[in-house]
Amino acid sequence: MRTPLVALVPLALAFVPAARAAAPEGATLQQEVKALQAMVQDLQRRVSALEGHPVLPAAASQSVPQAAPARSAAPAAVPQMPAASLPQAAPIAAAQPGASAGYMSPEAMLRAAWSKVGKGMQEGEITRLLGAPSKKFTLDGRTVWYYYYPATGSGSVFFTDEGRVSSRQSPFGWGW
Amino acid sequence: MQRGKLRSLIAGFAVAAAALLLAPGSAQAVPSFARQTGFACEACHTVFPELTPYGRRFKLNGYTVDILPQVSGITPSKEQTLMLNQLPPLSFMFQTSYTSTKKALPDTALPDAFAKNGQVLFPQQASLFYAGRIAPNLGAFVQMTYDGTSGSFGWDNTDIRYARLANENFLWGLSLNNNPTVQDLWNTTSAWQSPFDQRSATAPGPGAGTMIDGGLADAGVAGVSAYGYLYNSVYVELGAYRSAPAAAQIDSTSTNVVKGAAPYWRLAYEHQWGRHSLEVGAYGVEAKLYPGGDVPLSGPTNKYSDWALDSQYQYIGDENLVSVTATYIHEKQTLDATYGAGASSNPSDTLKTLRIGASYYYDRKYGGALGYFSTTGSSDDLLYAQGDPVTGFANSKPDSKGWTAELDWVPYENTKIALQYTMYDKFNGGDTNYDGAGRNAKDNNTLYLLGWINF
Numbered sequence: 001m002r003t004p005l006v007a008l009v010p011l012a013l014a015f016v017p018a019a020r021a022a023a024p025e026g027a028t029l030q031q032e033v034k035a036l037q038a039m040v041q042d043l044q045r046r047v048s049a050l051e052g053h054p055v056l057p058a059a060a061s062q063s064v065p066q067a068a069p070a071r072s073a074a075p076a077a078v079p080q081m082p083a084a085s086l087p088q089a090a091p092i093a094a095a096q097p098g099a100s101a102g103y104m105s106p107e108a109m110l111r112a113a114w115s116k117v118g119k120g121m122q123e124g125e126i127t128r129l130l131g132a133p134s135k136k137f138t139l140d141g142r143t144v145w146y147y148y149y150p151a152t153g154s155g156s157v158f159f160t161d162e163g164r165v166s167s168r169q170s171p172f173g174w175g176w
Numbered sequence: 177m178q179r180g181k182l183r184s185l186i187a188g189f190a191v192a193a194a195a196l197l198l199a200p201g202s203a204q205a206v207p208s209f210a211r212q213t214g215f216a217c218e219a220c221h222t223v224f225p226e227l228t229p230y231g232r233r234f235k236l237n238g239y240t241v242d243i244l245p246q247v248s249g250i251t252p253s254k255e256q257t258l259m260l261n262q263l264p265p266l267s268f269m270f271q272t273s274y275t276s277t278k279k280a281l282p283d284t285a286l287p288d289a290f291a292k293n294g295q296v297l298f299p300q301q302a303s304l305f306y307a308g309r310i311a312p313n314l315g316a317f318v319q320m321t322y323d324g325t326s327g328s329f330g331w332d333n334t335d336i337r338y339a340r341l342a343n344e345n346f347l348w349g350l351s352l353n354n355n356p357t358v359q360d361l362w363n364t365t366s367a368w369q370s371p372f373d374q375r376s377a378t379a380p381g382p383g384a385g386t387m388i389d390g391g392l393a394d395a396g397v398a399g400v401s402a403y404g405y406l407y408n409s410v411y412v413e414l415g416a417y418r419s420a421p422a423a424a425q426i427d428s429t430s431t432n433v434v435k436g437a438a439p440y441w442r443l444a445y446e447h448q449w450g451r452h453s454l455e456v457g458a459y460g461v462e463a464k465l466y467p468g469g470d471v472p473l474s475g476p477t478n479k480y481s482d483w484a485l486d487s488q489y490q491y492i493g494d495e496n497l498v499s500v501t502a503t504y505i506h507e508k509q510t511l512d513a514t515y516g517a518g519a520s521s522n523p524s525d526t527l528k529t530l531r532i533g534a535s536y537y538y539d540r541k542y543g544g545a546l547g548y549f550s551t552t553g554s555s556d557d558l559l560y561a562q563g564d565p566v567t568g569f570a571n572s573k574p575d576s577k578g579w580t581a582e583l584d585w586v587p588y589e590n591t592k593i594a595l596q597y598t599m600y601d602k603f604n605g606g607d608t609n610y611d612g613a614g615r616n617a618k619d620n621n622t623l624y625l626l627g628w629i630n631f
Contacts, residue, residue, distance in 0.1 A: 139219055140229045140492060141451045146214065154214030160494035167216040167540075167589065 040103055048106065107152065114155060114170035121165045126157055133157075147171065207590065207631055208265035209234070212308045213241050217589040222490065222497045223537050224592070224630065225363070226370045229446070229453050229490075232361040236405050238339030238349055239308055239315030265308025272627045273300040275376040279619035282565050295378050297324040300626070303332060314338050325377045330422065333358045333367065347405045355393040356417060356440050359401060362455050364486035364503045366390045371499070371535040371545035372580050374594065379622040380566050383604050384551055384574030386507040386527050388461045388482040395432035395465070396421030401440060411457070413442040431468040435477050438463035444486075455488045467513050476512035497537040505529040511559075520559040527553035527574060535582075543584035550577040560605060562612045566620075570612035573605030578617075590631055596624040
């Protein structure tokens with residue numbers, strides 16, 4: 001068994017220069033990926049502008065979504081929430097993108113962001129994922145963050161007294 | 177373990193497994209309402225179908241809190257004539273069950289033979305719902321159901337509402353519905369009673385019941401009621417019901433036909449503090465009915481005067497949920513038609529029903545409930561006659577009493593698995609040989625496993 005192992009050593013050494021030569025190519029690839037990401041972000045900004053959504057700085061789509069105006073108000077005795085009375089939640093284009101480096105539509109990004117909302121998450125994590133809600137209020141003593149997306153629908157996140165997510169309803173109609 | 181018991185156990189597990197397999201991996205609890213409002217299920221339900229205080233307000237408001245994209249119609253004078261959801265608020269319900277009684281039921285055709293004990297219904301019920309806004313201030317809860325025991329598809333619970341908020345302290349509305357108490361807000365009344373909102377569809381049940389507790393609905397009625405809600409706490413409702421059975425015409429072949437209209441009333445007060453709420457109320461109906469059944473729909477009637485008291489307490493914590501419900505119903509039966517026809521021994525009888533139940537859920541996933549039920553009333557040789565095995569009353573009394581216990585598992589917000597056991601101390605007037613055919617009340621003790629999905 002010793003002979004084959006000894007024979008493998010020069011074979012491995014023979015590949016070291018090749019591996020060293022591959023390092024610059026990796027750096028080049030990384031640069032190309034970054035360039036492509038920048039291009040995608042630029043295209044997303046253009047699409048957002050064409051669709052009438054506010055254009056975000058390039059960094060916004062990679063970090064915390066843009067905050068939408070939030071009001072802290074308890075619902076009326078019999079809550080009525082006509083769409084016109086609610087501020088929009090963070091625009092669809094502002095939702096945090098998924099892990100995929102490929103192009104994601106704004107709706108897909110929003111869908112991905114909502115799918116990451118999990119039971120037990122803290123308020124700060126929800127803000128990072130979804131941005132500020134359209135409205136904050138208490139419902140039968142429970143804290144609710146309500147998100148309204150024009151032409152898409154609305155969703156809500158319910159919190160426990162400790163400020164952790166107890167349940168959510170996404171605008172795309174799935175729960176857990 | 178006996179082979180029969182093993183088979184029963186396997187069948188039970190099969191029902192539970194089927195329910196789980198059918199459950200979507202991620203789903204929502206009250207599908208079309210949740211889609212419509214954008215609210216998580218817990219906004220309106222503790223665990224379905226029991227309502228939270230907000231769920232009651234949503235119902236009061238005519239199911240119209242809505243923020244979905246709409247198709248609108250507006251006249252040149254900017255009057256809104258149409259507001260439809262782009263997607264109709266449709267939902268689907270599926271129930272499958274396994275039922276086993278302590279002693280098998282007699283065969284319906286062969287003497288001295290028994291039916292198969294341990295019946296699987298697949299489905300027990302399957303329903304299609306339209307539940308949501310129809311137009312501004314107008315909403316509906318409409319249920320069409322396939323019944324697994326009869327193998328037929330028919331119209332089920334329907335509540336169409338128009339609601340207006342007069343000011344911040346007063347809301348009024350109208351309800352058009354087909355089941356007295358289906359429009360009610362609390363889970364004490366017959367249509368939405370909890371716990372034990374679902375029971376076996378194949379096990380024998382007590383033979384005597386009051387009109388307000390399902391008798392009128394079973395006869396087939398439709399009614400309209402007007403309601404008001406003051407200061408977020410006082411509820412007042414007045415309505416009337418007429419016969420509306422599924423029939424080409426209402427004549428002597430029909431049974432329990434309402435003469436004129438049967439008035440229905442409801443009063444309730446609810447106080448909410450923190451995570452607690454307490455309701456106390458009263459409700460009732462007064463119905464004059466032609467017994468029908470080959471008797472012309474004219475002449476004397478039977479008059480049923482029902483009044484009831486009810487109360488519901490809820491604590492809805494983040495993890496712990498407690499509900500206690502109770503109702504007491506008193507019915508006075510003035511049996512002019514039946515007594516005149518020689519079908520009852522007394523010109524008037526009484527019937528009283530008491531139900532008390534308590535449920536606890538942890539984390540809206542794991543729950544248990546315990547309840548007591550009792551129906552007692554006048555002794556009447558002809559009204560409560562010996563009749564057939566299992567369903568007969570050998571002691572001429574309507575009395576049935578017992579306990580129900582239930583364990584619940586809610587793996588998803590829209591999926592419930594319930595294991596229920598009902599134990600009878602008395603059944604149709606007796607504890608032993610209650611039907612005169614040798615059957616005891618305990619022989620009807622029922623094990624019931626239910627799988628229930630909404631999507």
